[in-house]
Amino acid sequence: INPVFNPKGNDDTGNRLIWFGETTNLMQLNDVRYSWAVSLYRQMRENFWIPEKIDITQDIVDYVNLTPEERRAFDGILSYLTFLDSVQTCNVPHLKNSVTAPEIALCMAEQISQEAMHNQSYQYVIETVIPNDRRTQLYEFWRSDIILKERCEFIAGLYQKYVDNPTPENYFVSLLADYLLESIYFYNGFIFFYNLSSRMLMSGIADVFKMINRDELSHVRLYQKLIPEAMKIFPHSREQIYEMFALAVQYECKWTSHIVGDNILGITTKSTEQYTKYLANIRLQAIGLEPLFTESVYKKSPYVHLERLSDTKKEAHTKANFFEASVTSYVMSSSIEGWDDF
C-alpha cells in the first residue's frame, strides 16, 4: 500500500513504474510514462452514460411474456451480474492502492465509479421490470441457488486472499482474477440479453447492457495492458495462469448451463462451452499467451450474429466524435451511432 504522500519520491517518467515505483503519489500528469493510459482514460470518460436515460418501459410488457425459463434466467443472471459489479466496486480500490503511476491510478479511479454505476443500472432495470415484492428475492438469488453461491464464494475468495494477506503473489492472483472477471464472466450474461433482443424481446434492457458492455471492454483493455506488465514483476507461473483460466472456464460453463442451459432459444450448453472457451483463448492471446483450447471449434464465436447486433466485435475503437451528440439524445444516440465503430 502506497503512502498517501511521499515527499522523498521522484516522479520522473523513468521512475514511474506501475508498481513499486518510488513516486510521490501525487497526480503529476504532465510527464506520463504510460501514454496509452491517458488515451484509455479519455475514452472511459467519454463513454459516460446515465442508465435512467435509456427507455426500458416496453421491457415491462416483454418480461411478462417471457417463458418461465427465460424469466428464471433473467433473474439469476441479474443477481450474478450484481454480484460481479459489487465485488469490483469493493476490490478495484484494493488493487489501486499499490499502483505508483498516476496515469494508471486515473483509469482505476474511473473504473471504480463505473462499477458502482453498473450496480445502479441493475437497480434501474430491476425496479422497472420486477414487482417490488420480488426484488429482494432476485438480489438474493444466490442465497437459494447453491451453484451461484459457490461460484460467488470462489470469485470473492481469490480477491479476499490478497485483502487478508497482501503479498506480491496474492496481488498477482487478484489482478488476474480481475481480468478473468472483466473479460470472461460477463459475456454469457450479455449474450443472453442480446439473444432476447434479437427476438425483439427486452430491447431496452439490451441497450443498457450494450452500454455496460462498452464500459467493460475498456476495463478489459486496461487489464490487458496491466497483466503483461505484472508478469514481468510479480512472482507467478505460466501453469498457474493456465490453471486459473481453466477453472474460470469451468465455473462459467457450469453456471451458464445451470441458469440458461438448453432452455433458451438460440443458446445451448454446447454453444455456451464453445463461446466461453473461445473467449478464454482470445483473452490469453491478448496477454501474449498461447490459446488453451486448441481444437478449431474454439477459434471462433458461435454468436457472431449477436456480436454484430451488439456491435462490440471491434472492441475498444470508439468513434472520435462519439461524445458530440447532444443532451437528451446523448445516451440514446451514442448507444446506437457510437456503437457501430466500437
Place this chain on the structure above:
Amino acid sequence: INPVFNPKGNDDTGNRLIWFGETTNLMQLNDVRYSWAVSLYRQMRENFWIPEKIDITQDIVDYVNLTPEERRAFDGILSYLTFLDSVQTCNVPHLKNSVTAPEIALCMAEQISQEAMHNQSYQYVIETVIPNDRRTQLYEFWRSDIILKERCEFIAGLYQKYVDNPTPENYFVSLLADYLLESIYFYNGFIFFYNLSSRMLMSGIADVFKMINRDELSHVRLYQKLIPEAMKIFPHSREQIYEMFALAVQYECKWTSHIVGDNILGITTKSTEQYTKYLANIRLQAIGLEPLFTESVYKKSPYVHLERLSDTKKEAHTKANFFEASVTSYVMSSSIEGWDDF
C-alpha cells in the same frame, strides 16, 4: 476493512449501518436506508463534465499579462490544489473500504472518480497556460516552498495515521480531515481565481474552477451527512474536533497569506482570515456544532460579491444559470432541476 463478500450478511435496511453493519457487501440498492445518498449520487452523476470542453485559450494571453505576484500565486495554488486532489484520490478508497451501506459506497465511488478527474483538469489548465519547461516546476512548487511542503505533510499525515494504524479513533480523524479538506482547504484557492475573473482575467479557468467547486460542494454535502453519523459511533471528543478545526484554519491562513498575502488586488491577509474563519464556522454548524469564531466579523463572507459571480453562494442550491455561460449542455440542465430539490 470489509470482506469482499460476506454471504452470512444481512442487507435489511435495519442492519444497514454506514459502518460496522453486518451486510453482505453487495450493492443491493433496492431497499436503501440512507435515501439522501441515492439523491446525492444522482446529483453527482448529473454534474458530469469534461475539462477539455471548456475553452481556456484566452487565458494563455491573460497569464502573460498577470503581475509577477499573480503568476506566483497562480502556480503555487495550482500546485497545492493538485496535492489536495491527489491525496483525495488516494485516501477516499481507504475511507470507503469500511463503509457497509452500499448507497454510501456508491457516492464514495463517484467521488473517487471526480477527485481523479480534477487532477486531469489541473493538467489541462497547466499544459494550456504554462510552457512545457516550467510545468514540472509548477507541480513541484511544494519542493522548494517550505510552507507548502509543511502544509502538505500535515494534511497527508492525518490520513497516513489511519492507513498505518487503522483504529476507529484514527478513522474518525481521517474522516474529519477529509471534511476539513473538502469544505475549507479549497476555497481560498477558488476565491483567487474568481477574483481574477471578476477583473476579466483567466475567465476560462474560472469556469473550470466553477465546475470543480460544484463537485466539491457535493462532497461537502456527503461529509456533512457522514460526520454526525460518525460522531455517534467512533471514539472522539468535542475538543478534538475544535482543535482540528482551529489547526486547519491556522494552516489555511498561513499558506494563503504566504502565497496570496496582500499582493493581489481584491484579497488581503485580513479578508483571508475573515473568510477562512467564516467558512470554519458554517462548516461546524453544518455538523451540528457551535461556531468557533464568535466575533460578528466572522459571521459573514468578505467575498459575497465573488460568490455571486461564481453562483456558489447558496452552496448546495446552485442557481439555474450557474453554468449556462459555457460548456455543452447535457448535465447542466439536469443538474439544475435536481439540485433545488436536494
